[in-house]
Amino acid sequence: MILSALLLATAQAADADPDCGSEELAQIELNWCAWKGAEEADAELNLLWDRIGGDMRARMLPSQRAWLAYRDAQCEAEGKMWEGGSAHSMIVGMCMERMTRARMTEIRNSHPEGPDSY
Incomplete structure (x- = not known):
């Protein structure tokens, strides 16, 4: 939630999506790129979480909730x-x-069959 709000606020201040690979960015563009990276990572985490099923997901849910608050x-x-x-x-x-x-x-890495199992 905090992620989306800050990304939206930063994006509204920029005219167009900047080239985040560029070395010549204004601070507002650097801010936008940082939040875009965070948003993309969050989307990837959600996809990974969706692939966790059954008992493993139930066992991990308390730690995931705690981790989100910690992050x-x-x-x-x-x-x-x-x-x-x-x-x-x-x-x-x-x-x-x-x-x-x-x-x-x-x-x-927590998957019993190894990191490529999710």
Whole structure:
């Protein structure tokens, strides 16, 4: 929820989707790219989560809920030192993407048959 709101706010300020691979981006574009990366990672995590079935999903649900709260709190904490600055949104977005991708690795590695089983 926090992810979508910040991405929307950042995207509304930009005229068009920037080339996130470019080395010459304005801060607003860097913010947009960070949140776009976070949104894409979140979508990938949701797809991975959808592939987890049965007992495994039921066993993992409490930890997933706790992890989501932790991720959001951790990224807000990381962004606090940038609060009020133009890079705040970028810092939080980069954290969200980094932590979400790490969580996907944790989930894949938790499968008893190995990380390629999901």
